[in-house]
Amino acid sequence: MKTPYETAVQRHGPTVLRVCCAVLGPGPDAEDAWAETFLAALTSWPDLAEDTNLEAWLVRVAHRKAIDVTRRRARHAVPTDDLPEQASRRGNPGRDDGVWTAVAALPERQRLAVAYHYLGGLPHAETAALIGGSAEAVRRASADGIRALRRSFAAGDDTEGAAR
C-alpha cells in the first residue's frame, strides 16, 4: 500500500472491533485481538498489494488473532480447586451490553457466522474457509443467528415494555 495506514484504522477500525466483540465478547480479549490485528496490518502495510480488499483482509487477520488470544487464555488457565472471583470475559451481564449479550448467547457456529459474514462482510465461502463447514452451512448458521437475534430483540422489547 502506498496510501497512509491511518485511513485503514479510521475506515475499518469499527468493523474489526465489532467482529472481535462478536467472536470474543466485548472486553479485554476483543481489545487485544483488535490491537494485534492493526499492529499486524501496520507491519505488513508497505507490502500489501494496492488492490487488496482491506476489510476482508483485516477480518481474516482478526480471526487468526482471536484464535491466538483464545489459546493464550487457555494456556494461562491453571486448574484449581479454588475458584476466585473473576471478571467475565464475555462481557458483563450486569452492564448494558445490549446486543452483544444476545450475540454471546448464540450457539458458537451461529455466532461466528454472524461475526465474519454479517458484521465482517465476508462472503459465505470465505467465512466457511475460516470456521469450517460448507458455504451453504455457513449461510444457514448466519441466517439462524440473525433470526435468533431478532427474537431476542423482540423478547427484550416485550419484557421491558419500554420504547427505545
Next chain:
Amino acid sequence: MTDTPSLPEHLTTSEREALFPLPDPALAGLRARLVQQADDAGLVEVAYRTLDTPVGPLLLAATAQGLVRVAFEREDFDAVLAALASRVSPRVLEAPRRLDEAAVELEEYFTGTRRRFDLPLDRALSTGFREKVQRVLPRIDYGSTRSYKEIAELVGSPRAVRAVGTACATNPLPIVVPCHRVLRTDGALGGYVGGLDAKTALLTLERTA
C-alpha cells in the same frame, strides 16, 4: 410505542452502527494503545498531528529523524498525508506525542516568545537546489527579510532568482524554515505556500513581538 429493530439480511454501515453499537471503552482508548504499541515497535515511520494557530490549523509530521513536514490547511491535509505516504513511508499514523516538542515551539513562536526553532529536521522531502536554498533560509534573522535575489546570491547562483522562488514555494517546512522572510526586490510579498494573509501575519508578528 415499541420500535423493534428489524435485522436486515445485509447491513449498511449506518445499520451496523445503530444495531451493533461499539461497547465502551470505544475506539479512542484502543487507538491510543495501538499508537503506543506501534511506536514502541518502531513501526510509526511518519507520525502526525494538527495544531490550531493564528494562521489556521497546521499539520505537523515527523519521522524518527525529526520534523519532516509542516502544512497549511489550504494545502489539503489529506493530499499532504498521501504525499508523505508515497514519498516517505506509508506507515503514517496520527501519533501526536512525537510532535509535542514541535507544537510547543510553534506555540511559543506564535505568542512571540520564541525567535529561533530548535528542532531536529528531516529534509527527506527536499532535494538538489531547493534543499540548498531551504537550508540557508534559517540564516535570515527573526523580524528581518531578504529578497529572492539576495538569497540567490547567498547560495552562489545569482541568476537563479526564479529557482529560489520555486524553492521557497515548495518548502516542506514553512514557518520553521522561514521562507516567509523572503520578499521580492521591490518589497512586494511575492507568493506564499500558506497564502499571502498568512505571510503578512507572520511578518507582522515578527515585527511587533
